[in-house]
Amino acid sequence: MANVNLTINGKAVSAETDDRTLLVEFIREHQGLTGTHVGCDTSQCGACLVLMDGKAIKSCSTLAAQASGSSIITIEGIATGAELHPVQRAFKENHGLQCGFCTPGMVIAAIDMIERLGPDLDEPTIRKELEGNICRCTGYHNIVKAIKAASMQMATQLEAAE
């Protein structure tokens, strides 16, 4: 058995699990946070993305034991109380989801790309960055629009702060 000690959405979690437990199983089944999805289970669709120490990684291709010692943020942990994260709000306003299954991964990927590449992203960059996220409703246009709107909004916020 592996001792897994990490924080999930700011909360310290300490648990004993099977060594082979995947991080996504740990999050969904042990912690009951079912917002993180298992789509393909073969590392291609990105529905299982979580932020590990600030970077979007595939929780279906990572063991819980590997993540021990890290800080994990899931889709449940990005809003501030009742106030949606700017990326969540942009998805809502731009109809960036149809069935919603891929959405948690899309939102996490969007947060990661905006933080890494800076605000005000152009469309080709967003599309290239979404290489690892699949939307089986094929609703990509509005997803790209939502990410662009969120990145522009974050640019405006940065300007206002200066």
Added chain:
Amino acid sequence: MYETSYNRVSSVTEAATALDAADDPKILAGGQTLIPTMKQRLAAPSELVDIRQVDELHGISMQADGAIRIGATTTHAEVAANADVRAQLPGLASLAGHIGDPHVRYMGTIGGSLANNDPAADYPAAALALGATITTNKGSYSAEEFFTGMFETALQENEIVTAVTFPVAQRTAYAKFPNPASRYAMAGVFVAQTPSGPRVAVTGAGQEGVFRMPAMEAALAENWAADSLGSIQPDAQDMLADIHGSAEYRANLVNVMAKRAVAAA
């Protein structure tokens, strides 16, 4: 996934001891190939020795002679973003920035990619074209010695890749045609203008994994231009053939990718 036991180590010595003590161990670094393979039950190591957080295996440094040394557990994202790699070996930075997707690149490591030697992996092409040296806890190998066939390397049992050193090159570029579904290279060509002349290495297309193209190297030595490659291509007999493309298609693709790489370098 079959049952396994997980062991995180904090030094190369500790890793070597753990590997020697285990029945049927595997080294775990980023896990972006190993974990999916274990989930499919195509691998079932009794023990995983996790070296991802071993400090001495991590990081990128410029050597006195201009060569760039990359620690085995350095991720693709780190190689792609590194200022020295981008300035000195832009082809290598670009290659690293196009492996898999952004999320795989945060976890996947250069040492893991080289040790696995997937016939469609990108890094082996850079290592062979640049004449890299692969250092392990037991010695070192030239890239020519290291890659011995599909998924085969010169590594002995439980030998740990610790770093890869890429010597200086005047010009580098990598062009790949990714499989539209898997994004693995159907043909990936790395070209380098090195102090000892042009070198060309091909991944994704060959039945035996990565290989060099001496005919292309000779043509580029005469004149470094895409046109000088004419219709030079590998023998289709040695190419992979599957539902994604015939051997003849891949042989032609090697020529096209090589021209694109030379034009970009």
